[in-house]
Amino acid sequence: MSTSPSAAPPAAEIGVIGGSGFYSFLDDIEELRVETPYGPPSDLIAVGELAGRRVAFIPRHGRDHRYPPHRIPYRANLWALRSLGVRQVLAPSAVGSLTTDYGPGTLAVPDQLADRTHGRAQTYYDEGGAIHVSFSDPYCPTGRHTTVGSAQAAGWDPVDGGTLVVIEGPRFSTRAESRWYASQGWTLVGMTGHPEAVLARELALCYTPLCLVTDLDAGIEEGEGVTMEEVYRVFGENIGRLRTLVADVVKALPTERDCPCPHVLDGMRLLLELP
Numbered sequence: 512m513s514t515s516p517s518a519a520p521p522a523a524e525i526g527v528i529g530g531s532g533f534y535s536f537l538d539d540i541e542e543l544r545v546e547t548p549y550g551p552p553s554d555l556i557a558v559g560e561l562a563g564r565r566v567a568f569i570p571r572h573g574r575d576h577r578y579p580p581h582r583i584p585y586r587a588n589l590w591a592l593r594s595l596g597v598r599q600v601l602a603p604s605a606v607g608s609l610t611t612d613y614g615p616g617t618l619a620v621p622d623q624l625a626d627r628t629h630g631r632a633q634t635y636y637d638e639g640g641a642i643h644v645s646f647s648d649p650y651c652p653t654g655r656h657t658t659v660g661s662a663q664a665a666g667w668d669p670v671d672g673g674t675l676v677v678i679e680g681p682r683f684s685t686r687a688e689s690r691w692y693a694s695q696g697w698t699l700v701g702m703t704g705h706p707e708a709v710l711a712r713e714l715a716l717c718y719t720p721l722c723l724v725t726d727l728d729a730g731i732e733e734g735e736g737v738t739m740e741e742v743y744r745v746f747g748e749n750i751g752r753l754r755t756l757v758a759d760v761v762k763a764l765p766t767e768r769d770c771p772c773p774h775v776l777d778g779m780r781l782l783l784e785l786p
């Protein structure tokens with residue numbers, strides 16, 4: 512491993528944003544300090560190769576988990592990845608389940624998102640003109656399809672679809688909130704999926720969530736409610752096979768993007784130059 516203070520970064524095509532309990536990924540890496548107009552990203556970015564693909568890894572909360580979900584520099588993270596050449600992003604995350612159908616250890620690849628956060632910077636286009644990206648389908652269809660296929664091939668029984676509600680946190684939900692989310696038909700709950708997904712979309716990146724269920728949320732189970740310890744314990748029990756799955760997906764992602772994601776800004780008059 513080597514550390515470059517501000518070296519010209521090598522190109523990376525695929526980005527991985529590791530969540531709670533997922534603080535490193537690649538073996539043979541160069542660590543890059545990347546500056547952005549939005550300040551520094553959560554940490555140094557590790558760049559390396561996996562099966563011939565150039566990959567950039569960033570721990571969402573920092574390697575020492577110094578950023579709680581509402582303080583993560585989301586704009587800097589996505590900007591930094593794009594500036595390294597990343598165009599496809601994989602986003603592993605620990606989530607709660609809003610249904611007894613999906614117990615701890617389940618891998619879910621949602622196809623919808625509901626935003627219950629507030630006060631987070633959620634756009635790059637907030638001055639000098641209006642850019643409205645399409646967000647009806649928040650995730651990359653190819654990334655989702657590839658992830659579900661890789662998970663099935665590896666012996667997971669992945670959940671293909673569902674809605675991830677993203678809460679502001681950092682506290683967990685009350686039982687009443689949790690029951691209300693479930694009554695909306697939402698299936699998963701987390702704290703970091705927004706604005707990460709929409710910022711990726713605004714940069715014309717492909718973004719795919721890999722949600723590992725660590726707990727049944729407070730309104731679903733009758734026990735003491737969700738605890739941080741439970742989240743880390745269950746995530747820790749599954750991190751090995753999740754890492755392997757992320758590597759499988761990296762290998763399986765297409766080299767040429769065939770999805771709508773690269774075209775989301777076509778025809779729009781951009782007021783800032785994308786990296």
Ligand SMILES: CSC[C@H]1O[C@H](OP(=O)(O)O)[C@H](O)[C@@H]1O
Nearest residue numbers: 530531580604605701702703742
């Ligand atoms: C560690 S408990 C709650 C914490 O875990 C999840 O993080 P991530 O999405 O980055 O895996 C959840 O969103 C909360 O931030």
Ligand SMILES: Nc1ncnc2[nH]cnc12
Nearest residue numbers: 605606607700701702728
């Ligand atoms: N129950 C839960 N609510 C919000 N974020 C979570 N991350 C993991 N479990 C969670």
